[in-house]
Amino acid sequence: MDGLQVVGRSVRRTDAAEKLTGRATFTTDIALPGMLHAKLLRSPHAHALIRRVDASRARAAPGVHAVLTRDEVPPGLMAVYGYFIKDQPIVATDRVRHVGDVVAAVAAETEAQAVHALSLIAVEYESLPVAASIEAALAADAPELFPEAPVGVVPAYGEGARGALRPARNVCFEFGYRMGDHSAFAGCDHVFADEFRFSRMWHFHLEPFVSVAHARPDGIEIWSSNQNPFPLRKEIARIFRVPENAITIRVPFVGGGFGSKNNCKTEPAAVLLSMLSGRPVRLALTMEEGFLTNTQHAAILRLRTGVMADGRLVARQSEVLLDAGAYSDASPLVAEKAGYRVAGPYRWQHVDSLCRCVMTNTAPAGPFRGFGGTQANWASESQVDMIARRLGLDPFEMRRRNLIALHEPFMPGESGVDSDLLEGLEVVVRELHRPAREDGRRRGVGFAVGFKDGGGVNKPAQARVKVSTSGDIYLGCGTIEIGQGARTALPQVVAEILGAPAHRVRALPVDTDHTPFDQGTNASSGIAVMGQAVQRAATAVRDQVLAFAAGQLGCDAAELRLEDWHILRGNERLPLAPMVMRHFGGTGFEFTADGFFKPEADHHAPLEARCVYWEIGWAAAQVAVDEGTGQVTVEQLVVAGDAGRAINPLLCKGQDEGSAVMGFGQAMFETMRFDAQGNLLNGEPLLYRVPLAEDLPGRLVAITLEQGHGPGPFGAKGLGEGAMLPVAPAIANAVQDATGARVTELPISPERVLRALDAAKTTPGHDAIQPERTPA
Amino acid sequence: MPAETIRFTLDGREVAVTAEPAEPLANLLREACGIQGVRVACSRAVCGACTILVDGEPAASCAMFAYQAEGRAVETVAGLSQPGQALHPLQEAFARHAAFQCGTCTAGFLMLAKALLARHPEPDRATIAEWLSSNICRCTGYGAIIAAVEEAAAMMRAEKMA
Known part of the structure; x- marks a missing residue:
């Protein structure tokens, strides 16, 4: 119908044979001759000054080749890292800021020797008061995590947006966005103020944080489980003051990340230990260490929303506080996204958002699937539903009246929304079956629209496609295979354009010496951003081949088509290989072309470039609530994403299903629990609960829509985060539908449901209009 | 020691x-x-x-x-299968359903499913879910794995009949 041969088909994953036979190579499998094993000494204190570090006994321990403490950091190195703010030390210097902060490292012949040597390092701490939560860190008497300002920058913003470093004590960054005039509130029939709490998840990527570093006299070689090799190269070059072309970063298969494997993790310490020992060093963290290394952002979100009596949304003022943990990591970027997205996909006259990153004595928070969007959607989609019920409106009708239409800009200066939001909502709501059983439990239905700007901000991508004499195709691009199937879907795009079967395209291994530049595998950008670079490279190669053939045949290239390395001209089907060898000689030639894509910078756009595409997820949930125990059972969960065009439908479905189940875990039980002293109470795999096969909703349906409006190849958009965004609010909305009780804090535990049930009973007419509570 | x-x-x-x-x-x-x-x-x-x-x-x-x-x-x-030879029905079904993404948990699920099918050649969905709940997959959301195990069970029964 559409004439496509390869795109749109669920071709088998190119990594199937390797992964299913156990022969796929991950960084954890890399072993070099003479390789040492490193382990890290971590702080038992959430906040303390370091009075003394004595590693002399460790240096003399059996098998030890290098010990790294603050004393071994070469003078003159700026041995700290971070995205906008360079505040995280490779090893602690004067103080530790969270339980698990790195104090020292040892490289030894075996991991067991390294662990033993760590126990010989004497560290004297002087405890400091601890701020282990957003409230504690913002209290007037809170201890300050960074008495001196670390080096940091504020990115450039466009119209309406702004950013600031250290706007308040223990706040490392704030993002603000304002559109329209505050007086819009005055014309509203009602103003509702609500507060929401968002719990902190751990990524629970199964492959640990791991890298192998080899610092040789002529350069540094790193194998890493990292989703951003090029930014990592830049950071390593800056820290160690070596040229970028003296650093090679290789990334084999990555065993899951969900955001956690951006930027530096184990790499700087491994490099430094390799420099100190002269040997290759492997640093693999345990899962328990992973819990202390990077997390999602817990959040407090306060929304003040003005509406008309007929349900028209008018104005929203919001304050979002993110728990950034002990180091800034990606928090400023997450703040930007949470602050920008908290308006939700609705038409407003006035938006005034403020999002602050609060430093606490807990594990550093960083990128996590959804990237601030999950927090924003939790609050926004809960509140829209609550307002509908207070106004006596159907929550579906409320959304119908306010959702941004297809192609309508999200905000002034922004790109048009490239999905039909209402259509997707109708699809998921329609897909719910009527609940059959009656067993005394209350049943209800809820839904939500997940919404985020996809594809990163102003993100460039480069790709290279080449074809050998015999028509074998190479794809070079920096998108990491982290499970999403990029190394299957992107080759499908190339195959389609070159008229080749999918199996003729091989995606090349990624290393920073040979792979064209890419900013990283994140922000659901693989198809919509890198895909465009890949598409351009493939198209340029195809045009080269057709021009070559036209020259050989003495005709116009427009008369020719390429099909499985044959030239089609009228009824003729001419093999290309002999044509190539006739012209270039017996060993032939490679047709090669690069492709480049970057959204245009635009100072009118709030984030300095119009959003490449809008990543959407819709969810509808049907729950049963036991009012005696507070137990919520999700009997049905239907999610949908808009792929624009599904390059590989089976992989799209897999992304949405996996994303939805992660959202389900967040909604129902996943949460990192810290005590007031900053101790993580469930930082181990047995105690931190993730969804198991038995936990799944009774009926889970993932629908891939292909609305056709994406900017990527053949109308494609990105997927992978969208379906997580609406799940928690859809379930909370269903709980209220079932019981009248509103849970505003995640996860939706039986205790919280019971409390909400009590509150609903003591506040008769909970669904009726409530006066505004104290504004934030 | x-x-x-x-x-x-x-x-x-x-x-x-x-x-x-x-x-x-x-x-x-x-x-x-x-x-x-x-x-x-x-x-x-x-x-x-x-x-x-x-x-x-x-x-x-x-x-x-x-x-x-x-x-x-x-x-x-x-x-499970020998190099250059046909994949095991479980591997084949996992490939067809894309019952793996990052690949870290995959071998564990394959072996678990092999034991399950040895014990229950005709497992119902609840039995599969119960067995698979001793392993964790963070990528797929399990639906594809359950479907692959169901299909492999059918393939293996058919092979036995043949």
């Missing part, structure tokens, strides 16, 4: 490996036996990525001592 020779059957072949008896079996399989497909993720016998079969029973190899393999029949993902 002095190294000892441990003798066991590995994917159908008799092996004798020198190891420290208290070394985790997963390490022995990965390092001394070169079976990269035995993946260690949590090291706490929780996630099941390192699942192998010991005398046909699924076991977390990260939480077994090397000496516990003595005299036993150990099966790993490396023995």
Whole structure:
């Protein structure tokens, strides 16, 4: 119908044979001759000054080749890292800021020797008061995590947006966005103020944080489980003051990340230990260490929303506080996204958002699937539903009246929304079956629209496609295979354009010496951003081949088509290989072309470039609530994403299903629990609960829509985060539908449901209009 | 602890490996036996990525001592199919359903499913979900894995009939 041969088909994953036979190579499998094993000494204190570090006994321990403490950091190195703010030390210097902060490292012949040597390092701490939560860190008497300002920058913003470093004590960054005039509130029939709490998840990527570093006299070689090799190269070059072309970063298969494997993790310490020992060093963290290394952002979100009596949304003022943990990591970027997205996909006259990153004595928070969007959607989609019920409106009708239409800009200066939001909502709501059983439990239905700007901000991508004499195709691009199937879907795009079967395209291994530049595998950008670079490279190669053939045949290239390395001209089907060898000689030639894509910078756009595409997820949930125990059972969960065009439908479905189940875990039980002293109470795999096969909703349906409006190849958009965004609010909305009780804090535990049930009973007419509570 | 020779059957072949008896079996399989497909993720016998079969029973190899393999029949993902030959029906079904993404948990799920189908050749969905709940997959959301196991069960029954 559409004439496509390869795109749109669920071709088998190119990594199937390797992964299913156990022969796929991950960084954890890399072993070099003479390789040492490193382990890290971590702080038992959430906040303390370091009075003394004595590693002399460790240096003399059996098998030890290098010990790294603050004393071994070469003078003159700026041995700290971070995205906008360079505040995280490779090893602690004067103080530790969270339980698990790195104090020292040892490289030894075996991991067991390294662990033993760590126990010989004497560290004297002087405890400091601890701020282990957003409230504690913002209290007037809170201890300050960074008495001196670390080096940091504020990115450039466009119209309406702004950013600031250290706007308040223990706040490392704030993002603000304002559109329209505050007086819009005055014309509203009602103003509702609500507060929401968002719990902190751990990524629970199964492959640990791991890298192998080899610092040789002529350069540094790193194998890493990292989703951003090029930014990592830049950071390593800056820290160690070596040229970028003296650093090679290789990334084999990555065993899951969900955001956690951006930027530096184990790499700087491994490099430094390799420099100190002269040997290759492997640093693999345990899962328990992973819990202390990077997390999602817990959040407090306060929304003040003005509406008309007929349900028209008018104005929203919001304050979002993110728990950034002990180091800034990606928090400023997450703040930007949470602050920008908290308006939700609705038409407003006035938006005034403020999002602050609060430093606490807990594990550093960083990128996590959804990237601030999950927090924003939790609050926004809960509140829209609550307002509908207070106004006596159907929550579906409320959304119908306010959702941004297809192609309508999200905000002034922004790109048009490239999905039909209402259509997707109708699809998921329609897909719910009527609940059959009656067993005394209350049943209800809820839904939500997940919404985020996809594809990163102003993100460039480069790709290279080449074809050998015999028509074998190479794809070079920096998108990491982290499970999403990029190394299957992107080759499908190339195959389609070159008229080749999918199996003729091989995606090349990624290393920073040979792979064209890419900013990283994140922000659901693989198809919509890198895909465009890949598409351009493939198209340029195809045009080269057709021009070559036209020259050989003495005709116009427009008369020719390429099909499985044959030239089609009228009824003729001419093999290309002999044509190539006739012209270039017996060993032939490679047709090669690069492709480049970057959204245009635009100072009118709030984030300095119009959003490449809008990543959407819709969810509808049907729950049963036991009012005696507070137990919520999700009997049905239907999610949908808009792929624009599904390059590989089976992989799209897999992304949405996996994303939805992660959202389900967040909604129902996943949460990192810290005590007031900053101790993580469930930082181990047995105690931190993730969804198991038995936990799944009774009926889970993932629908891939292909609305056709994406900017990527053949109308494609990105997927992978969208379906997580609406799940928690859809379930909370269903709980209220079932019981009248509103849970505003995640996860939706039986205790919280019971409390909400009590509150609903003591506040008769909970669904009726409530006066505004104290504004934030 | 002095190294000892441990003798066991590995994917159908008799092996004798020198190891420290208290070394985790997963390490022995990965390092001394070169079976990269035995993946260690949590090291706490929780996630099941390192699942192998010991005398046909699924076991977390990260939480077994090397000496516990003595005299036993150990099966790993490396023995599911031979290089250059057809994949095992489970591998084939996993490929068809894209029942894996990042690939870290995959070998563990394959071995767990092999044991499940040996015990229950015709499992219903609830039985599959119950069995698969001893392992963790963070990528797929399990639906594709359950579907693949259902399909493999049907394929294996058909093979038996033929």
